[in-house]
Amino acid sequence: MEDATDVIALTRRLLRFDTVNPPGDEAACARDLQGVLDAAGFETELRPMGEGRANLLAYLGDGSGAPLAFTGHLDTVPLGAQGWRHDPFAGVIEDGRIYGRGTTDMKGGVAAFVVACIREAEALRAGPGVLLLITAGEETGSDGARALVAEGGLRRPGALVVAEPTANRPLAGHKGALWLRVVTTGVTAHGSMPERGVNAVVGAARVVGKLAAFGFNVAPHPVMGAPTLNVGTISGGMNINSVPDRAEIGVDIRSVAGLDHDALRENLTQFLGDEAQVEVLVDLPPVWTDPAHPWMRRVAGAVEAVTGEVSRPESVSYFTDASVFTPAFDGLPTVILGPGEPGLAHQTDEYCEIGKLHDAVDIYARLISDWAGQGEDRT
Numbered sequence: 001m002e003d004a005t006d007v008i009a010l011t012r013r014l015l016r017f018d019t020v021n022p023p024g025d026e027a028a029c030a031r032d033l034q035g036v037l038d039a040a041g042f043e044t045e046l047r048p049m050g051e052g053r054a055n056l057l058a059y060l061g062d063g064s065g066a067p068l069a070f071t072g073h074l075d076t077v078p079l080g081a082q083g084w085r086h087d088p089f090a091g092v093i094e095d096g097r098i099y100g101r102g103t104t105d106m107k108g109g110v111a112a113f114v115v116a117c118i119r120e121a122e123a124l125r126a127g128p129g130v131l132l133l134i135t136a137g138e139e140t141g142s143d144g145a146r147a148l149v150a151e152g153g154l155r156r157p158g159a160l161v162v163a164e165p166t167a168n169r170p171l172a173g174h175k176g177a178l179w180l181r182v183v184t185t186g187v188t189a190h191g192s193m194p195e196r197g198v199n200a201v202v203g204a205a206r207v208v209g210k211l212a213a214f215g216f217n218v219a220p221h222p223v224m225g226a227p228t229l230n231v232g233t234i235s236g237g238m239n240i241n242s243v244p245d246r247a248e249i250g251v252d253i254r255s256v257a258g259l260d261h262d263a264l265r266e267n268l269t270q271f272l273g274d275e276a277q278v279e280v281l282v283d284l285p286p287v288w289t290d291p292a293h294p295w296m297r298r299v300a301g302a303v304e305a306v307t308g309e310v311s312r313p314e315s316v317s318y319f320t321d322a323s324v325f326t327p328a329f330d331g332l333p334t335v336i337l338g339p340g341e342p343g344l345a346h347q348t349d350e351y352c353e354i355g356k357l358h359d360a361v362d363i364y365a366r367l368i369s370d371w372a373g374q375g376e377d378r379t
Contacts, residue, residue: 105350177254
């Protein structure tokens with residue numbers, strides 16, 4: 001059995017579970033991790049969310065105040081069509097790196113905060129402690145996080161660490177995601193008599209042109225930059241010799257802090273007019289915490305003490321479960337900070353540097369110790 005206080009051993013242990021999403025199958029991995037945390041004295045709760053799937057909650061503290069929260073997900077993206085140099089579920093170690101699906105995104109990050117919490121367990125028992133929110137289904141739109149919030153009964157933390165891949169740079173936020181299905185409709189007819197029908201695919205082509213010209217009419221965020229819109233998919237028609245009466249366009253909007261999704265969707269609907277109907281598929285708001293916030297400055301200090309790197313205000317374009325948890329907990333200060341390499345997420349031959357995993361444990365341990373020692377001025 002691997003040593004639960006060794007971040008490399010725990011990362012390899014988590015990697016051995018195939019949690020590719022879809023279908024996910026995170027429950028077995030979550031139960032195994034629950035056993036690790038139970039043995040360390042944590043209060044744990046496994047919350048099922050369908051066949052073979054589950055979220056894991058863990059808490060250690062004396063209830064004297066709001067805990068520090070850590071979150072990470074256990075599901076991974078598919079392996080892709082290309083072959084891997086190493087078994088993606090074996091955790092092969094080579095040249096100071098550990099290889100496997102989820103090393104970077106983000107079982108390495110989960111292992112790092114679990115190890116840090118176990119190492120600091122004695123201190124945690126005598127203070128506000130930590131809350132671990134370990135989720136399923138993040139890769140398909142934060143399904144697990146949304147389920148946890150909808151079910152309720154969560155302790156309310158005072159700050160949140162999201163262990164997504166940042167190469168141990170503390171990030172103040174990330175863009176939001178608004179995924180839309182844009183539908184055009186028509187009238188079907190025989191392909192030899194198109195004049196008798198109304199072609200929904202032709203209508204979709206016009207709509208795609210309009211989408212390419214859509215302007216957000218907002219100033220770029222000083223750190224996040226400008227919002228973006230990408231037409232990711234288009235489909236329509238049943239067969240080549242019929243006039244299609246329905247077409248669908250998949251739209252991926254990445255929003256910035258200050259951009260309201262309801263207003264944005266309404267503006268886009270009005271912009272397209274009667275040519276299309278707009279349906280929301282995923283609605284995850286942007287996350288932003290002022291880097292000058294006292295707790296964010298302490299996070300930056302912990303990172304500098306371990307890595308020697310001076311932080312600067314940064315954000316990322318990908319979304320995280322913070323899009324669900326941060327607003328659910330009244331906009332608590334949130335940092336995205338994890339050992340994985342951002343450029344390797346979802347890539348073939350994904351790996352995480354062993355040195356960064358050890359550094360992440362040390363950074364998280366400092367944050368835990370700082371939280372325990374700040375009294376009522378933690379944030």
